[in-house]
Amino acid sequence: MSVSARRRLTATAALALVAPLLALPAASATDAVSPVWDHTAPGEHYVALGDSFVAGPGIMPARDAGCGRSELNLPTLVATELSVASFTDASCSAARTTHLWASQQANATLNPPQLNAIGPETTLVTLGPLGGNDLDAPGLAWTCVTVGCSDLPTQPTHDAIDALTPTYRRVIAEVRQRAPHARIFALGYGHFVPAQACERLGQASDADLGHLQALADRLSDMIGRVAAEEDVPFVDLRAIEGWDEHSACADPADQWMRGLDALDDGGAPLHPSALGMTVMAAHTLEAIRRPVLETPAPPIPRPTTSRPVVAPRPPSSAQRLTAAASSVRVRARCIGPRKQRRVRLSVNGGQGLVRQTAFRIGKRWSAIDRRAPFTTTRRVSALRRAKVKGPVRATVTLRHGTAQRTTTVRVRLPSCLR
Known part of the structure; x- marks a missing residue:
């Protein structure tokens, strides 16, 4: 259709x-x-x-x-x-x-x-x-x-x-x-x-x-x-x-x-x-x-000048990728009923620049996702048989224009695999 x-x-x-x-x-x-x-x-x-x-x-x-x-x-x-x-x-x-x-x-x-x-x-x-x-x-x-x-x-x-x-x-x-x-x-x-x-x-x-x-x-x-x-x-x-x-x-x-x-x-x-x-x-x-830990100091007054105000330059691709990489978060959760327990790995953040995510638990298991929402789900029983061990790692590829950057984020194993 x-x-x-x-x-x-x-x-x-x-x-x-x-x-x-x-x-x-x-x-x-x-x-x-x-x-x-x-x-x-x-x-x-x-x-x-x-x-x-x-x-x-x-x-x-x-x-x-x-x-x-x-x-x-x-x-x-x-x-x-x-x-x-x-x-x-x-x-x-x-x-x-x-x-x-x-x-x-x-x-x-x-x-x-x-x-x-x-x-x-x-x-x-x-x-x-x-x-x-x-x-x-x-x-x-x-x-x-x-x-x-x-x-x-x-x-x-x-x-x-x-x-x-x-x-x-x-x-x-x-x-x-x-x-x-x-x-x-x-x-x-x-x-x-x-x-x-x-x-x-x-x-x-x-x-x-x-x-x-x-x-x-x-x-x-x-x-x-x-x-x-x-x-x-x-x-x-x-x-x-x-x-x-x-x-x-x-x-x-x-x-x-x-x-x-x-x-x-x-x-x-x-x-x-x-x-x-x-x-x-x-x-x-x-x-x-949540308490505010730091109170920013008041801005220092700048002397008035006659020079024209120059608009700030937009951030470069490298700056955008750096900011996006710092916002990436990986989650590892146990989902489903106890007899059909599964582990869901997901990546959030990235400011819309994520293009690929490779998930890995220790060195023995991985999955690659090239489409949002960048998640993968596996049965707990299969992961236990494979004797996977943490930590969970997500290697995330980000792209802006022709520039590209890779970052790796780690989290602990979810409770159903510990």
């Missing part, structure tokens, strides 16, 4: 999946999002920006029908745990990055621009995640679980993700301008889908799920890269251990991410559950509470 035919086939089905979350651009609004609470007392003044990944559509009890904000979503859990003086939840289902500056029509309810919630009194901001709806992630996810997506071209989506880079820089700059004393934390997306397919994820194959997660990873990597460049802490939700064990393939009560099933205990299809929100909020709180 051709790509165009596939898209026509799934258009109606995709609309049915995301219809409750669709948002259409509306005229600009000047009023701000109403705070959830404001005790008019000293303390933290917290504003949350983001899309449905943090808003929590389908998780009951719902705060509003328009944006699908739940009273058990990530921002509310963070605000409650921190006992903030005021809390404004500007996150909204189906929000795109344009809705930071433009109002959003959410189920016939006009949601003002999210940035309107931020003012000089704001002291804490969680930014995102945002960007998935700019890429039509709901439509892509539905394609993956209905007719497959592993053979779809990735370059257009990669280009769209890269095009969001200046948008993230702009929003960070504007938050700082509106709230000069606020701490900003940029959130990435977690693991949407597991490595292995199951009935709760429709017709998706392992390759389809890998395709979908690879694009989500690239978006998270872009957010993390911009955050690092702008000196903003990045909350990488992928770093939470247990995503595969608590995926849509797990028992409903154990799921952090929902599949296609309509469940009474809440959570929209292919979105976090209430349990998932709790885990993600705890990880976000760890980042917020």
Whole structure:
């Protein structure tokens, strides 16, 4: 089936999946999002920006029908745990990055621009995640679980993700301008889908799920890269251990991410559950509470000169590769039920420059992956018979233009192989 035919086939089905979350651009609004609470007392003044990944559509009890904000979503859990003086939840289902500056029509309810919630009194901001709806992630996810997506071209989506880079820089700059004393934390997306397919994820194959997660990873990597460049802490939700064990393939009560099933205990299809929100909020709180070890010295004023300001040169390929290599991380995890235990090795980071990864445990076993998401999975029983021993090493090849660099990252053996 051709790509165009596939898209026509799934258009109606995709609309049915995301219809409750669709948002259409509306005229600009000047009023701000109403705070959830404001005790008019000293303390933290917290504003949350983001899309449905943090808003929590389908998780009951719902705060509003328009944006699908739940009273058990990530921002509310963070605000409650921190006992903030005021809390404004500007996150909204189906929000795109344009809705930071433009109002959003959410189920016939006009949601003002999210940035309107931020003012000089704001002291804490969680930014995102945002960007998935700019890429039509709901439509892509539905394609993956209905007719497959592993053979779809990735370059257009990669280009769209890269095009969001200046948008993230702009929003960070504007938050700082509106709230000069606020701490900003940029959130990435977690693991949407597991490595292995199951009935709760429709017709998706392992390759389809890998395709979908690879694009989500690239978006998270872009957010993390911009955050690092702008000196903003990045909350990488992928770093939470247990995503595969608590995926849509797990028992409903154990799921952090929902599949296609309509469940009474809440959570929209292919979105976090209430349990998932709790885990993600705890990880976000760890980042917020992490002490600042060093306070940068104030900049030294430079004498004013009449010389023209020269724009800084863009980083060279060698500089880009060095920065990308330092961001590479390898993970070794035990997944699956005890009788069918498997080890999953994966590589994250690399700022989109990774071209090949060779995995090795000691000297006796290796696998090479030349396509994102750069993962490999092997049965524990086979690895034990081969008597593999650690550490786990990933030799990663990165490329920018014609320049190339190789780096090796090591981690300990996962617990099921020790």
